[in-house]
Amino acid sequence: MGIGGGIALLVIGAILAFGVSDVIEGVDLSVIGYICMGAGALALVLVLALSSRRSRTAHSEVVVERHDDRLPPPAV
Numbered sequence: 001m002g003i004g005g006g007i008a009l010l011v012i013g014a015i016l017a018f019g020v021s022d023v024i025e026g027v028d029l030s031v032i033g034y035i036c037m038g039a040g041a042l043a044l045v046l047v048l049a050l051s052s053r054r055s056r057t058a059h060s061e062v063v064v065e066r067h068d069d070r071l072p073p074p075a076v
Contacts, residue, residue, distance in 0.1 A: 003047055009040030 017033025 003044065006040045006043035006047060009036050009043060011040075013037030013040060 013033045013036030015033070016036060017030045020029050020033075022029065
């Protein structure tokens, strides 16, 4: 989902929870807003935790040299 998706869920949830005053029968828009804000916050925390773990990994380069004595040395 990424950082953008988490922020989008937070914004949509805040609009539904605090900005919308419409009434839909059988649906509480403020609860849906709070659920979206919670999902957005959880997504942001997970993205930040996983990206910080990824940046702490060590990378190493392996160089393999093979010598074949049957071939003549390269001409200069």
